[in-house]
Amino acid sequence: MNPKDEISIAGLQRIVDQWITEIGHGYFSPLTNMAVLAEETGEVARQMSRLYGDQTFKEGEKPDLADELADVVWVVAAIANQTGVDLTEAIRQNIIKKTRRDLHRHEHRKASSENSENSENSEPRN
């Protein structure tokens, strides 16, 4: 794989499967991977609380939100693989579900942001 190639969801599932099979010498159990997912999600939370919240990094610690998000995506792909989930189809169906459910749900947000933009524009400049 060329490191600059785009990776599809199906491609990710294949890459994760190949890596786990060849380099990792097999999958952890689904429940272990669930625990790993919780652990990695916590690591994302740790990054977010330091980058956007009130926490601070320890001396010498470097932020790496991207790497922690990638860890989450990796273990999600692993769980999908070992439980027979086609993530491409699952995401397709999920988007359809969300669109049907939420098509008009957030319209008030657009209206309120337009109102705040208008009020900002109409404020006198100092």
Ligand SMILES: [Mg+2]
């Ligand atoms: Mg991690």
